[in-house]
Every structure is written in structure tokens, then in C-alpha cells.
Amino acid sequence: MTSHDSTPAGTAISTKTADRENAPLADLTTFGRGRQTLLDRFQNLVHAQPAAIPLLVLILAIAAFGLLLGGKFFSAFALTLILQQVMIVGIVAVAQTLVILTAGIDLSVGAIMVFSSVVMGHCTFRYGIPAEVAVVIGLATGALCGAVSGMLVSLVRLPPFIVTLGMWQVVLASNYLYSSNETIRSQDLAEHAPLLQFFGESFRIGGAVFTNGVIAMVLLAAFIHFVLNNTAWGRHLYAVGDDPVAAQLAGINTRGVLISVYTVAGLICAFAGWALIGRLGSVSPTAGQFTNIESITAVVIGGTSLFGGRGSVLGSVFGALIVGVFSLGLRMLGTDPQWTYLMIGALIIIAVGIDQWARRMVG
Amino acid sequence: MSSADTILSARNLFKRYGRVVAMNGADFDLLRGEVLAVIGDNGAGKSTLIKTLSGATVPDSGEILLDGQPVHFTNPQSARSAGIETVYQDLALSPSLSIAENIFMGRELRRPGLLGSVFRILDQAKMNERARKELSDLGLLTIQNIMQPVETLSGGQRQGVAVARAVTFGSKVVILDEPTAALGVKESQKVIDLIKDVRARGISIILISHNMPHVFEVADRIHIHRLGQRLCVIDPTQVGMSDAVALMTGAKQPPNEKT
Numbered sequence: 001m002t003s004h005d006s007t008p009a010g011t012a013i014s015t016k017t018a019d020r021e022n023a024p025l026a027d028l029t030t031f032g033r034g035r036q037t038l039l040d041r042f043q044n045l046v047h048a049q050p051a052a053i054p055l056l057v058l059i060l061a062i063a064a065f066g067l068l069l070g071g072k073f074f075s076a077f078a079l080t081l082i083l084q085q086v087m088i089v090g091i092v093a094v095a096q097t098l099v100i101l102t103a104g105i106d107l108s109v110g111a112i113m114v115f116s117s118v119v120m121g122h123c124t125f126r127y128g129i130p131a132e133v134a135v136v137i138g139l140a141t142g143a144l145c146g147a148v149s150g151m152l153v154s155l156v157r158l159p160p161f162i163v164t165l166g167m168w169q170v171v172l173a174s175n176y177l178y179s180s181n182e183t184i185r186s187q188d189l190a191e192h193a194p195l196l197q198f199f200g201e202s203f204r205i206g207g208a209v210f211t212n213g214v215i216a217m218v219l220l221a222a223f224i225h226f227v228l229n230n231t232a233w234g235r236h237l238y239a240v241g242d243d244p245v246a247a248q249l250a251g252i253n254t255r256g257v258l259i260s261v262y263t264v265a266g267l268i269c270a271f272a273g274w275a276l277i278g279r280l281g282s283v284s285p286t287a288g289q290f291t292n293i294e295s296i297t298a299v300v301i302g303g304t305s306l307f308g309g310r311g312s313v314l315g316s317v318f319g320a321l322i323v324g325v326f327s328l329g330l331r332m333l334g335t336d337p338q339w340t341y342l343m344i345g346a347l348i349i350i351a352v353g354i355d356q357w358a359r360r361m362v363g
Numbered sequence: 364m365s366s367a368d369t370i371l372s373a374r375n376l377f378k379r380y381g382r383v384v385a386m387n388g389a390d391f392d393l394l395r396g397e398v399l400a401v402i403g404d405n406g407a408g409k410s411t412l413i414k415t416l417s418g419a420t421v422p423d424s425g426e427i428l429l430d431g432q433p434v435h436f437t438n439p440q441s442a443r444s445a446g447i448e449t450v451y452q453d454l455a456l457s458p459s460l461s462i463a464e465n466i467f468m469g470r471e472l473r474r475p476g477l478l479g480s481v482f483r484i485l486d487q488a489k490m491n492e493r494a495r496k497e498l499s500d501l502g503l504l505t506i507q508n509i510m511q512p513v514e515t516l517s518g519g520q521r522q523g524v525a526v527a528r529a530v531t532f533g534s535k536v537v538i539l540d541e542p543t544a545a546l547g548v549k550e551s552q553k554v555i556d557l558i559k560d561v562r563a564r565g566i567s568i569i570l571i572s573h574n575m576p577h578v579f580e581v582a583d584r585i586h587i588h589r590l591g592q593r594l595c596v597i598d599p600t601q602v603g604m605s606d607a608v609a610l611m612t613g614a615k616q617p618p619n620e621k622t
Contacts, residue, residue, distance in 0.1 A: 047459070047512055230484050232471040235464055242457040249455035250528075251440050251469030309459045 046358045050303040051315035053354065057301075057347075058318050058325065065329035073332055076207035080214070086298075086324035087199075087213040088113075088276055092291050093298035093316040094217075094224050095268035098261050100299050101228075102241040103308025104153060104160035106262070108145065108167035109269045110291030114284075115175040116142040117273035121184045121283030124193045131193040139270045145171055146266020147259060154258035168292065179285040186281035200278030213275040220268070221317045228313065237261055241308030298323060301347050305355045322347065369428075370395045370567050371416065371447070371536050376425035378411055385411035386422065387591030393536065398558060398568045400578040400599075403588030404611055412588060413571055417449040417538050418442030430535070448529035449538040452545075454521055458514035463487075463494035465513050466528045497527045501560055519550030523557060530561055537561060538569045543577055555581050575604045587611050 045052055066074035092109050099106040120138035123129045129137070145167065152163040189196050199213035228234035239247040240257045248254045272291075277283055295316075302319030304311025323344055330340045373391040377384075385408045393399050403409040414420035416427065418436030427434050429445055436442040439449065456465045472486045472493075473479030479486065491509050498509075503523040513521060522542055529537045539558065543551040551574075558581050562568055572578050578585060579599045587594045587610050594610060595617035602610075609615035 044515070230487070232483065232485060235460065235468070235471065235485070238460055239457040239468055242459050246455040246457055247468070249439060249451060251443060309457065
């Protein structure tokens with residue numbers, strides 16, 4: 001959809017244009033912006049720092065539950081527990097963000113994650129391949145799944161929703177067929193291939209409990225954030241999501257960017273699969289049923305626009321954390337878990353509303 | 364005219380789309396440092412001509428010479444790397460990226476040393492500085508934030524960013540496709556001034572426009588395109604606006620001797 005083209009049509013725009021007509025010529029010819037209302041500044045903030053609002057919501061949510069629950073919630077243990085609980089969704093949300101920034105969507109992230117973890121487990125136990133090599137094979141499997149989606153989207157020009165809806169089913173079915181629906185037990189893993197459980201290992205700092213997976217999630221998000229902002233690939237990814245035609249005319253290989261984005265997303269999902277083994281302890285082909293929806297939720301609450309070109313991976317991690325804070329906080333309050341879903345649902349709608357508002361009124 | 368003064372020329376271009384002949388032996392000459400306006404009625408084939416010069420269309424036959432050397436453009440990138448930049452009518456900017464990022468889109472500068480070559484890290488400070496310099500050289504920038512997203516700019520300002528992008532990389536020829544079509548009166552005037560500034564840098568400009576007052580204000584020569592070929596080239600100081608329109612529409616025949 002060419003939602004960008006339709007943005008200047010709102011009524012808010014016409015009043016702004018009227019202001020410009022009355023402004024002295026100097027304002028037209030320079031890049032000066034004239035007076036800014038508080039609302040304008042807020043909008044610019046939403047624009048320039050898409051992760052700012054989710055961070056604010058996260059801090060407010062922690063503060064609110066801290067006030068309601070006191071030390072039980074506001075403790076190093078409980079707060080780091082949230083990190084452990086959102087670790088998988090957080091990693092997958094990083095992958096999902098990359099795809100959504102290109103105005104796509106990846107419904108197959110959860111399936112790729114589980115399939116990759118199953119490949120890692122079965123390579124080790126069925127074929128006796130060393131765990132290190134099995135991990136590499138698993139990561140390659142995820143990247144390959146992503147590459148297939150990427151090629152279907154960019155070369156065959158199929159809609160990302162349909163491609164990944166199909167890939168979701170294909171990969172999930174492959175997962176069940178390949179694994180014969182067998183779970184590899186935690187004890188076997190610990191005995192023969194402890195490397196697969198690496199991201200489940202934890203260490204304590206005071207009352208805080210960190211797992212290697214949590215550290216990995218933070219490092220991954222920071223790394224991808226850096227890459228998006230400091231490499232040409234990162235900027236091209238935004239440009240392709242923003243306006244693919246403009247990106248192409250500017251000399252960007254848009255197809256190459258799209259294929260690489262889906263491939264990297266697949267790779268990150270496979271990495272999440274490795275982390276999933278650590279989180280569960282075992283290799284289970286039935287794990288992560290809702291990861292795709294949860295990752296999209298985190299990305300949207302994190303302020304990334306579903307229309308592409310706007311957002312950040314840090315926002316998505318904040319989005320995942322917001323969900324985690326609400327889940328744990330409401331559970332500790334003893335409310336019906338449905339309240340959590342209700343709150344998350346409302347947050348999604350609010351987040352998309354803010355994005356639309358920012359698009360309409362700036363410019 | 365001597366070839367030393369001609370920067371870009373085309374001879375005998377043909378292009379057919381099925382039965383439609385879009386270019387029927389079209390010729391074209393752009394002199395060094397001039398603003399050449401290209402006008403023609405809808406369907407005269409001027410956009411096919413322009414697309415051919417900017418690399419977006421490959422002609423069936425005919426030759427294009429840049430600085431006297433034959434060139435064969437297969438896509439806009441090949442034309443661009445030869446020094447022909449096009450500012451498209453819809454500007455081809457990425458709205459949510461910054462001014463600096465748009466100017467360097469597809470031609471980013473990397474950090475010197477290993478950081479740039481191995482880790483491929485961008486030199487954003489340098490890009491921002493060069494973007495700022497470019498805009499202020501063009502008289503487009505006083506103080507403002509080079510990191511501002513393009514979608515917060517007015518239409519004229521965006522046109523300025525697109526033109527700045529076209530002239531930042533040492534281009535020889537800039538093609539401007541209807542640069543004032545979407546603008547108000549004041550902003551159009553600003554863009555006309557901008558075209559004069561770019562010409563003052565010695566860059567040759569091809570201006571496609573339907574707006575006769577703008578064409579007559581800024582053009583050094585006017586190429587009139589009709590029925591897939593160059594009808595004539597006129598001197599705007601010698602020929603009036605109504606005569607130009609009459610030539611364009613076929614109401615009047617060109618004088619035998621081309622000016």
C-alpha cells in the first residue's frame with residue numbers, strides 16, 4: 001500500500017500549509033521550522049526516537065506495579081525474572097523488527113525457531129554430530145528458511161504476509177515430520193550436549209539472576225541497533241521500508257536488501273531456537289506456538305510502524321519487556337490472566353494509533 | 364555547433380512500444396553550462412527522450428554521446444555513475460530518513476581505515492558536514508537540523524534536498540523533471556533561483572516543464588519536441604511564449620533555419 005502518498009491529505013496538513021503561506025519568505029527558503037507547540041515537539045520526539053514512548057511506558061509500568069506490590073515486585077529477583085521470561089520473545093522480536101521495518105511481516109519466526117532447535121537437537125542425538133557443528137547446522141537451517149521467504153518476497157514479488165503464512169505451515173510441518181514429534185530430554189542434553197543448554201545457564205549478582213540468554217538478548221539488540229544506525233545496510237533497510245521505489249531510484253539494490261533482511265531474520269530466529277533449548281532445558285517440537293504473535297505484539301508496542309521505515313529494535317525489546325511486566329505484575333496481583341491479554345490488546349491499539357497520528361501530522 | 368561545447372548529445376534515437384513510436388529519429392544537444400528546457404505536448408515523446416538520457420529506458424537504436432564519447436546506459440545507476448543525475452518529479456526521497464541520509468542514500472561514506480572497510484561503519488559526521496555545506500552553498504540552509512526527517516519539510520525544501528543530492532557528487536548534467544509542478548508560487552520561484560545557482564556552478568541542466576513562464580525565465584535555449592523528434596531549438600529571447608506553444612502544438616511551422 002502506498003500509505004506514504006496519502007499522508008499529506010489530512011485536514012491538519014492544510015492548516016499547516018496555510019501557516020506557511022503567511023510566513024515570511026525566509027522561512028520558506030531555509031530549513032527553519034518557526035514556532036513549535038508542545039504537541040509538535042512531542043511529535044518530533046515520536047519521530048526521532050521511536051523507542052522513547054515504549055521506554056517511558058515501561059518505566060511507568062514498573063513504577064506502578066512497584067507501588068502496588070512493593071518489594072515483592074520491585075526486587076532484583078522479580079525484575080530479572082521478567083528478563084528471563086521475555087528473553088525468547090525479545091530475541092525473536094529483534095528478527096521481526098528487521099522484517100517489519102521493510103514494510104513486511106514474518107509469521108514464520110516461531111516455526112523457524114522451533115525447527116532450528118529441533119535440527120540442533122537431532123543432529124546431535126540422531127547423527128552423533130558434535131554439538132558445536134549441530135548448532136551451526138541449526139543456524140544455517142534458520143537462515144535458509146529466511147532466505148527462501150526473502151526470495152519469494154523480493155524476486156517472485158509475493159506479499160510477505162502470504163509467503164510467511166505459507167512458510168509457517170511448511171516449516172512447522174517439517175519440524176513435526178523431521179522430529180517425529182519426539183522430545184529430547186533435559187538430562188540427555190545435560191549429559192551429552194551441554195552446549196545446547198548454554199543460554200539457560202544462570203549466574204547471580206546479589207538477588208538478581210541472569211541467564212546467558214538474557215545477556216545474549218541484550219547484546220543482540222544492541223548490536224543490531226548499532227548495525228541499523230551505522231551501516232549502509234541498516235540505512236538501506238529503512239529506505240526500502242520507507243519507499244521502495246525511491247530507494248531503488250537512489251541506487252539501492254532493494255531486492256538484495258530484502259533477501260538479506262529475511263535471511264538475517266531467519267538466522268536470528270534460529271539463534272532464538274538455541275536459546276529456547278536453554279530456556280526449556282529440553283528440545284521440544286511443540287514449543288513456541290505463540291512466538292510469532294508475541295513477537296509482532298512486542299514490535300508494535302515497541303513503536304515500530306507496520307507500514308515500514310520507522311522504528312527500532314530497542315523499542316521492540318522494550319515492547320517485549322512491557323508485556324513481561326504486565327504479565328508478572330498482574331499475576332502477582334492475583335488477577336485473572338485475561339486482564340493481561342486485555343491490557344496488551346489495548347496497548348497494541350494505542351501504539352498503532354500513535355504511529356498513525358505521527359505519520360499524519362508531521363510534514 | 365562545435366562538439367567541445369556540447370556535453371551531452373543524442374543522434375537518431377528510435378524507440379517503439381509495440382505500434383507506438385515514442386522516438387522517431389530524435390536528436391538532442393545539451394551545451395556545457397546551459398539550462399536547456401525541453402517542452403512538448405503530451406505524447407510528443409519527450410519523457411521517453413528524457414528517460415533514455417537518464418538511463419531508465421534503453422533506445423532501440425541511435426547513439427548518445429557524453430563529452431564526445433559514446434555511452435550506453437542500461438539503468439539509472441549507469442547514467443548516474445557517468446555523471447548524469449536525475450531529479451524525479453516525485454523526488455524519490457525516503458520520507459522518514461534525515462536530510463543528510465537522503466543526500467547520501469546509496470552513496471554512503473564509510474569511516475576511514477578498518478572501521479569502514481571491514482566493519483563497514485558509516486562516517487555520519489562527515490556526511491552530515493558535507494550535506495550541511497552542500498545545502499548552504501545552494502542557499503538552502505541557515506541553521507537548521509540536518510538530521511530532520513525529510514517528511515517534515517515543505518515541498519520546496521524537499522525539492523532543494525533532491526537537487527542537493529543531484530549536485531553533491533560532481534555530476535556534469537542534472538535532469539530536472541517538472542521541478543515546480545507541485546509547488547506554490549513562492550516556492551516555485553525559489554526553485555527557479557536554485558536552478559540558476561546550479562547553473563552558476565557550471566553544471567548543465569535539462570529542465571522538463573509545462574510551465575512556460577518558468578521555462579522562459581530560466582532557460583538559455585528551448586528544445587521543442589514534437590511527434591517523436593526534435594522539431595527545433597529556439598532562443599527564448601528571440602521567440603515569444605505564444606509562438607513556442609504554437610510550435611509545440613503544430614499550429615505553427617518552425618523557421619527553416621534552426622537557431
